[in-house]
Amino acid sequence: MLAIYVLAQAVAAATPEAAAAPTQGVISYPASYFASQQPANAADMINRVPGFSLDTGSSVRGFEGAAGNALIDGQRPASKTDNIEEMLRRIPASQVERIDVIRGGAPGIDMQGKTVIANVIRKKGGGLRGLFAFSENHAWDGRTAGAARLEASGGSGQRKWELGSFYGKGLDDGSADGPAIQIFGDGSPPVRSRLRSEGDGVDGRLTGVYETPLFGGQARVNGRIATNKWKFDEENIFIAPATGAEIYNEIDNTVDTELGGAFTRRLGERTELDLVALRQDRTKDFTARFVTDAETSQFALDRESSETIGRAVLKYRFTDTLSVEGGGEVALNRLDSETRLAVDGAPVDLPAGNVQVEEDRNEVFGKATWRPLPAWTVDGGLRYESSTISSSGDVVLEKTLHFLKPRLAVAWAASETTQLRVRIEREVGQLNFDDFVATSRFNTSGGVSAGNPDLDPQQAWVGEAAIEQRFWGGGVVVLTARYFELKDVIDRGPVFSPGGDVFDRPQNIGDGTKQELALELTLPLDRLGLTGAQIRGDVTKRWSEVTDPTTGDTREISGLKPLEWTASFIHDVPALRLSWGVDAFGAWRQTYYRYNLVETVKLRTFVKPFLEWRPVADINIRFELPNVTGRDLRRTLQIYPGPRSQGGVPDIIDRLNEPGRMFYFRVRKTFGA
DSSP, rough: OOHHHHHHHHHHOOSOSSSSOOOTEEEEEGGGGGGGGSBBBHHHHHSSSOOOOOOOOOOOSSSSOOOOOOOOEEEESSSSOOHHHHHTTTGGGGEEEEEEESSSSOTTOOTTTTSSSEEEEEOOOOOOOOEHHHHHEEEESOOEEEEEEEEEEEEEEEEEEEEEEEEEEEETTTTTEEEEEETTTOOOOOEEEEEEEEEEEEEEEEEEEEEETTTTTTEEEEEEEEEEEEEEEEEEEESSSOEEEEEEEEEEEEEEEEEEEEEEEEESSSSEEEEEEEEEEEEEEEEEEOSSSSSSEEEEEEEEEEEEEEEEEEEEEEEEEEEEEOOOOOOOEEEEEEEEEEEEEEEETTTOOEEEEEEEEEEEEEEEEEEETEEEEEEEEEEEEEEEEEESSSSSSEEEEEEEEEEEEEEEOOOSSEEEEEEEEEOOOOOOOOGGSEEETTTSSEEEOOOOOOOOOOOEEEEEEEEEEEGGGEEEEEEEEEEEEEEEEEEEEEEEOOOOEEEEEEOOOOOOOEEEEEEEEEEEOOOGTTTEEEEEEEEEEEEEEEEEEOOEEEOEEEEEOOOOEEEEEEEEEGTTEEEEEEEEEEEEEEEOOOOOEHHHHHEEEEEEEEEEEEETTTEEEEEEOTTTTTOOEEEEEEOOOOOOOOGGEEEEEEEOOOOOEEEEEEEEEEEEO
């Protein structure tokens, strides 16, 4: 970190481009800052904020832990399924007054457990505004996927409304034709085959929001319904030395609904009350069929789940440098899941195949933000969680869990251009209902995985240190190091059915460690002679260590990507009303360890050149060439004759999907002020 500091100081300008004093931990970007970039909405604007990467939050149960790193008018919207990026897209750029970036914390701002937050401040009043957009994606195999979006907002004074709708088809750019080979551990001749696969689906979403004064405060009600119909088809045709084929099909239908409400009222100059209520429901129907010359396997899943949340927070600001808040949250979660597996028409027992799970979770918390000196900010909190989980059906259990979750973050503005941040926190992961029920992927992951309702949440003591350096013309470099001391790691392990069959399932496998080193860079190129151009990128390196429950050996955590990176170049040319550039999403690897197999997935670098043109002020046309380098997806399985601890030479299945290049265009028309 010292090297980064010395390098950045060498190129630092005397004053950054921000309006607010950086030593106060808040940097403001007025609407005029984004004028040359011709943004259409707040999402476009926030994606151009130097040194900031939007985090849309986590898909977890509860409200506190699902937060992203952006606020709207200082508040977090009362929604979980409608992510913050979708909400920002519904705010026209003409309605944004400024975007504040809070680094390390600020009195009166709930940092949502993050060290950096962006706060989108909207203008007061305004009439009807909106947009209509149509897009189409042309795939390498002749398929097309069209989509349409219609959004509108308006209001008068403190009364505001928003409507959003989307309907379109999506393509799975990782499903494509390609070669495959199976090498047998017993020395039999290898079998070569040809894959033919495609995946696509249809999404529909309808969202509405209304805000109004109520009982001396401000109330906000939001509703959302979303449907997703997805299908995947694959044919594995043997070409040498065997003949024949394996056929796999799956269909997934999901419906989500959500109704949420938030109420905020000032109880004095320094006191504020925030109330949140939220209800979401999901139904899911999934079927899969796998046919070979030897047998036919069929799997079906019917699932209904719901979550009901109530939350109250009382905030008090002692001074401009000290604020506190306290509150509580209750969450009621329900799951009713039925699964069926049949081989050649004969039913097969699945562990935790049919379960009903209930969780009652309560949490109380207190938080404080203190600025003892202009250059120092201390953000701390303590949460206590208690939950009772009960299961009936195939698995009958009841248990109560208690967790104490302290957090302390300290930020020091060493100069107007340099800030150092440290954080120590006990994190407790949210149990995922998807782990409680059986799943299938016959063609790639060894068949069916059983569910496990008897999981404990993964816990971690986390230490984090970051240094942020700002330099000429909006340049930012941030280096972050994190260390995780893990307990009750959720990974994979074996389980036996009543009939004696063995299945893979999620499982707590003990303690472990994880380290991360992340670098983020925003580099304006004006001083290098390319006015209006910049390079943005980030790279994260991860190391992890757990004990394998099957072999007892040390290995990395399943599904963790050891290396991830993204990079983009963009050039705004206001005189021509256009922006152009290229995005690159770096190659990555994931490895999954199951009791009898090791699966490795590798995706090569995805490159996407683009051009946006605004022929008139209210029309934006975008062109993209996704996967211009023709990157592919490789999946390799090592399948052992029994548990990996017993050794033996594994069979190896290597499958290569080779998606081609695509062409995408979008036309967007805005209206209103």
